[in-house]
Amino acid sequence: MAKKSAGENSKKAAGNAKKAEAANKKRQAADEAAEAAEASKWDTGSKKDNKKKEDAQFKKEEAARKKAERDLLLAAEEAAMPSKAANSKQRGAAKVAAKKTGKIDDFLDWNKDVPELSASGLDDALAALALTGKEGGVASKDIDRHPERRVKAAFSAFESRRLPEMRKENPGLRLQQIKNLLFKEFQKSDENPMNQDTNVSYNATSADVREKKQEVRSEREKKFA
Template sequence: MAKKAAGENSKKASGNARKAEQANKKRQEAEAQAEAEEASEWDKGSKKGNKKVEDAAFKKEEAARKKAERDALLAAEEAALPTKPLSSKQRGAAKVAAKRTGKIDDFLDFNKDTPELSASGLDAALEALALTTKDAGISNKDIDRHPERRVKAAYNAYEEKRLPEVRKENPGLRLQQIKHLIFKEFQKSPENPMNQDTNIHYNASNNEVHQKKQEVKSTREKKFT
């Protein structure tokens, strides 16, 4: 009788081991499927053609932004250079230019209502300098009626930049876990088009656009006053 019980216990243990192995296999398959679904979530509703268009638009906007930064930096450097007194010929040319352009004083005083700003650091100085330009550097093109169209391309660029950094910071995480962290970062990042202060609803009127520009200007000025 004792031998029979031992045999039954052995069979039972073997059966339990098989069940545990099958359960573990199902769990791994479920995790793999969940990761695959999460990875494909970004691809829903998008086509390769749309991605190319979005990437191209993002690159074009990024190039324009960098050019604006270079122009602003150059203007700041020129403004810091000591000025030389104008010769009589130069003063005459300036008067001619003033007559041709109309009320030159109005042009020069467009920022007379801008409060005195102070900033430290190159990026902050460039941002403050932009606020002293006409319309505080905020054009109608900066007012975004459809920021959602740029999210996909912006996220791809953000993920590409952050992936090696986050992987280095978290060497024990799997790729999908790292991407999940990056996605959560992007939700609050200023590089997310949905977080821009220049966003407005798609059917905004001209008056609403003007009000938005004034709100953005006021908000940005508070950072440097």
């Protein structure tokens, strides 16, 4: 009888062990299911948060777009409305602009009769360009009533530049002889104020000055015709 009882106990223990193992598997499966459900819950919550952020950003951009459209429409309406009376500063700016425009128009009206000029080289190009100016390259300040007053300074500058050159050109001459040659050269030089084409007599009238300007301009234009 004792042996039979021991066998029954062994089978019972094995059965209990199987039941316990099955229970553990069920519990493990339940835990895994619970973890999966929790993870799914968090994932769903994260997606909802992202969706909320995206919706908020879209609403913000849409509001900015609508505001830009309103501003554009408002600007268009204001542009279509009659302008308000200009204040004193605006009126002053308008007068200045009109004055400048008038000066430009005056120049264009005068400049339409300027002959076509052609020149080669920088110096000639600048000289030709000066002839197309409002005063035809001959301004009132260019007219000289007393060129003799500038002769001494002009000769001094001419001598300082040419004397060393002339001494090299004429090594056999004495200094005084070279200075005599230098003075004769200055008498015919364009650097001599007395040889300028813009000189007039000291008592020249306004009409004389205008005539001189026209004469000089005409002569200079011939060079570039």
